[in-house]
Amino acid sequence: MELVQQLVNGISLGSIYALIALGYTMVYGIVKLINFAHGDVFMVGSFMGFYSITILDLSFFPALVLTMAACALFGVAIERIAYKPLRNATRIAALITAIGVSLLIEYGVIYFRGAQPEAYPGDVLPKETISLFGLSVSSQSIFILGVSVALMILLQFIVHKTKIGKAMRAVSHDADAARLMGINVNNTISATFAIGSALAGAAGVIFGTYYIKIEPLMGIIPGLKAFVAAVLGGIGIIPGAMVGGLLLGVIEALVSALGYSLWRDGAAFVVLILILIFLPSGLFGKNVREKV
Amino acid sequence: MKTSKLAGVVLSFSLIAGALAGCGGEKSGGSATSGKGGDSITVGANLELSGGVASYGQSISEGLDLALSEINEKGINGKKIVLKKVDNKSEAAEATSAAIRLATQDKAVAIIGAATSTNTLAQVQVAQDNKIPIITPTGTNPAITNKDGKVNDYVFRTCFIDPFQGTVAANFAVEKQKSKSAAVFIDSSSDYAKGLAAAFKSSYKKKGGKIVAEEAYVAKDTDFRATLTRIKSKNPDFIFLPGYYEEVGLIIKQAREIGLDVPFMGGDGWDSPKLVEIAGKEALNNTFITNHYSSGDPEEQIQKFVEAFKTKYKGKSPDAFAALGYDTGYYLADAIKRAGGADPEKIKEALAKTKDLQLVSGNLTLDKNHDPVKSAAILKYENGEQKFETKVNP
Numbered sequence: 051m052e053l054v055q056q057l058v059n060g061i062s063l064g065s066i067y068a069l070i071a072l073g074y075t076m077v078y079g080i081v082k083l084i085n086f087a088h089g090d091v092f093m094v095g096s097f098m099g100f101y102s103i104t105i106l107d108l109s110f111f112p113a114l115v116l117t118m119a120a121c122a123l124f125g126v127a128i129e130r131i132a133y134k135p136l137r138n139a140t141r142i143a144a145l146i147t148a149i150g151v152s153l154l155i156e157y158g159v160i161y162f163r164g165a166q167p168e169a170y171p172g173d174v175l176p177k178e179t180i181s182l183f184g185l186s187v188s189s190q191s192i193f194i195l196g197v198s199v200a201l202m203i204l205l206q207f208i209v210h211k212t213k214i215g216k217a218m219r220a221v222s223h224d225a226d227a228a229r230l231m232g233i234n235v236n237n238t239i240s241a242t243f244a245i246g247s248a249l250a251g252a253a254g255v256i257f258g259t260y261y262i263k264i265e266p267l268m269g270i271i272p273g274l275k276a277f278v279a280a281v282l283g284g285i286g287i288i289p290g291a292m293v294g295g296l297l298l299g300v301i302e303a304l305v306s307a308l309g310y311s312l313w314r315d316g317a318a319f320v321v322l323i324l325i326l327i328f329l330p331s332g333l334f335g336k337n338v339r340e341k342v
Numbered sequence: 343m344k345t346s347k348l349a350g351v352v353l354s355f356s357l358i359a360g361a362l363a364g365c366g367g368e369k370s371g372g373s374a375t376s377g378k379g380g381d382s383i384t385v386g387a388n389l390e391l392s393g394g395v396a397s398y399g400q401s402i403s404e405g406l407d408l409a410l411s412e413i414n415e416k417g418i419n420g421k422k423i424v425l426k427k428v429d430n431k432s433e434a435a436e437a438t439s440a441a442i443r444l445a446t447q448d449k450a451v452a453i454i455g456a457a458t459s460t461n462t463l464a465q466v467q468v469a470q471d472n473k474i475p476i477i478t479p480t481g482t483n484p485a486i487t488n489k490d491g492k493v494n495d496y497v498f499r500t501c502f503i504d505p506f507q508g509t510v511a512a513n514f515a516v517e518k519q520k521s522k523s524a525a526v527f528i529d530s531s532s533d534y535a536k537g538l539a540a541a542f543k544s545s546y547k548k549k550g551g552k553i554v555a556e557e558a559y560v561a562k563d564t565d566f567r568a569t570l571t572r573i574k575s576k577n578p579d580f581i582f583l584p585g586y587y588e589e590v591g592l593i594i595k596q597a598r599e600i601g602l603d604v605p606f607m608g609g610d611g612w613d614s615p616k617l618v619e620i621a622g623k624e625a626l627n628n629t630f631i632t633n634h635y636s637s638g639d640p641e642e643q644i645q646k647f648v649e650a651f652k653t654k655y656k657g658k659s660p661d662a663f664a665a666l667g668y669d670t671g672y673y674l675a676d677a678i679k680r681a682g683g684a685d686p687e688k689i690k691e692a693l694a695k696t697k698d699l700q701l702v703s704g705n706l707t708l709d710k711n712h713d714p715v716k717s718a719a720i721l722k723y724e725n726g727e728q729k730f731e732t733k734v735n736p
Binding site: 052055056059060062063167169172177179181186188190191261262263267268271302303304305306307309311312314315 | 530557558559560562564565567568569571572575588591592595599600601616619620622
């Protein structure tokens with residue numbers, strides 16, 4: 051019974067990792083860039099959600115939609131200002147820029163509002179503890195899991211059934227060929243950043259309502275964990291990010307359940323190392339032979 | 343030509359002297375009454391009046407002012423205490439130089455301060471070198487009075503030390519909550535939490551209880567559900583959680599969500615309005631903290647102090663820092679009285695022999711390490727408000 055309870059704990063944590071990991075994976079898939087500022091978009095999202103709930107007095111869903119829209123714009127702005135000029139530079143230059151953007155966002159937020167934590171109001175979502183066969187599950191975690199799954203299904207729909215999704219897949223496959231076919235590569239990349247950042251913003255709001263406490267450096271660890279989740283599933287592959295995120299959440303919960311709670315963060319990175327050694331392309335990755 | 347040069351020199355000297363005198367602050371008793379002679383006794387206060395933890399220093403200073411104005415109404419052996427306050431700007435280096443100034447220039451017979459353990463530790467060497475007693479109202483780190491097994495014989499404190507709160511919590515758990523099996527959940531990155539937990543465990547076991555689970559987390563963690571589920575499966579009837587309010591708030595909230603409804607208890611690290619915001623009012627019901635004192639304690643001496651404080655500071659309710667500042671004034675005055683004069687050496691000996699001194703924050707007796715053995719107040723959270731629950735003696 052305790053094991054089932056721990057699985058429930060792990061899945062609710064994992065669904066947040068999965069939402070952040072999706073953004074990592076989409077951006078990597080299309081421009082081959084590990085966007086280290088992604089965790090900070092998540093943080094900015096949780097603050098935007100906080101301010102729209104407390105200052106604009108919105109309820110959960112309007113706040114979620116507003117935050118997703120604002121984060122989408124924020125993500126596009128980051129891409130246009132910081133990454134686009136480096137599109138043809140070496141990959142290491144873009145990577146270092148991403149780290150720089152990440153620090154800029156973190157300390158920019160600290161500069162404007164200070165480093166003290168903020169607490170989400172407790173009554174954003176109805177709070178009830180549901181008892182099922184001896185399990186205690188809060189209605190919030192079910193609700194949050196539902197919202198995360200709905201967003202992932204929506205993403206699958208966008209990627210596979212819409213025109214922009216088709217363009218994204220084409221650019222990800224071969225940017226030059228896509229350009230020759232008349233696809234506007236720049237707009238497609240911007241759209242990818244917009245969607246990824248919107249998901250990170252949503253994860254931020256969900257995190258805030260679920261864990262209450264938010265602060266300017268909160269994006270670092272979830273960002274790194276989500277990166278591990280993306281690599282675990284196979285970076286660049288969308289279903290891989292979802293599975294990787296959920297799996298990582300469950301692994302962490304089980305490590306704590308065994309009494310090694312201090313090793314929980316370590317376990318996540320051991321997973322990264324093991325995956326890189328034994329399955330470098332991830333669980334869902336295909337082994338692509340490079341042409342010489 | 344020569345005379346004008348001389349006048350210039352004299353003028354500039356007087357300017358410097360003026361500036362130096364200005365530095366001392368307005369509370370100066372004047373250099374005419376030195377520490378030892380005359381009809382007044384100079385006492386220094388080295389407090390955090392500005393900077394990061396200014397609210398601590400301000401509270402102590404208010405409590406201290408109230409105590410001294412009461413003491414000076416009667417006087418000590420016909421003498422009045424003159425307080426010379428210096429602002430250490432919440433910085434250790436400033437605290438050291440302020441202590442040197444008070445000891446050497448102002449000839450203070452004793453120094454009160456600082457509020458934090460770090461700034462107090464910065465003065466220990468000055469006190470030992472200049473043979474002048476210092477009393478920190480609120481520095482709780484054990485190393486202040488005792489270093490490497492050796493007592494710093496010129497250093498004293500009014501508050502209890504960190505591990506003592508763990509002992510008090512264990513007594514409360516066993517005697518008042520009838521707890522038999524407790525869990526301990528600590529912040530493994532904080533010496534404060536580890537000290538409290540170690541004291542709790544040894545006292546709890548001595549009282550016949552059983553520690554059924556010991557878990558740890560690291561500051562800045564946000565998800566504790568997995569560990570809490572593990573704790574829940576061990577069925578403890580009491581959980582000791584000696585951390586700081588940010589994580590404590592999250593832990594209590596998540597514990598209540600997974601149906602862990604047993605009492606939680608912690609130390610003064612919980613004491614912040616943010617705790618209520620993060621955990622929520624309902625989740626905090628059935629949780630307790632140990633603190634130095636409570637303004638809601640019905641005891642007569644405490645209510646008299648709360649009343650006097652409110653009258654002097656426009657209805658402001660005194661926090662634990664103000665109470666300890668107030669007590670420090672009386673603690674020192676008592677020692678000066680028993681020393682029979684203003685000799686720092688005799689005051690130091692009188693301070694060390696303090697016994698059964700009735701103060702607002704409890705009955706103060708010093709142990710051989712210069713650490714007070716005194717009662718702690720236990721507060722209970724009820725709908726987000728701290729209510730006075732009981733007092734536990736060591």
